[in-house]
Amino acid sequence: MTVRSLCTSALLLTLCCASGQIGADDLVFGQVYGSVGFLNPKPSGTMREAPNVVLVFTAADAHRNLVLTQQTGDYIALVEHGRYCVGAYTRAGKVLRLAQNQLKCVTVEPGKDVRLDVMIVRDAK
DSSP states (O other): OOHHHHHHHHHHHHHHHHHTOSOTTSOOEEEEEEEEEEEOSSTTOOEEEOTTOEEEEEETTSOEEEEEOOTTSEEEEEEESEEEEEEEEOTTOOEEEEOTTOOOEEEEOTTOEEEOOEEEEOOOO
């Protein structure tokens, strides 16, 4: 699914909510979006995009939502409302370490967007 089709889906969901077409048992989503990048180990270094990184958004009830970053490192996650903590992995399942000052948890409200840029630290080789 492309970013454009995800945005279109989110827009349609918002319009349905506003028009009252969604019932009490329907799911209402929020959106978490941002960019993922590898931090340069040098203090003055820049961030490099992180394609094909798996982000895992874990809710308080241990429910997980997995999202794959695009070639540019960008991602969009549609999740139910609640509090989520993020982790990063390779496609093979290896844990990627988040930067020390990285915001790791966000609260998502129905129909709201939350931006969360994720900084990954490369392991020393």
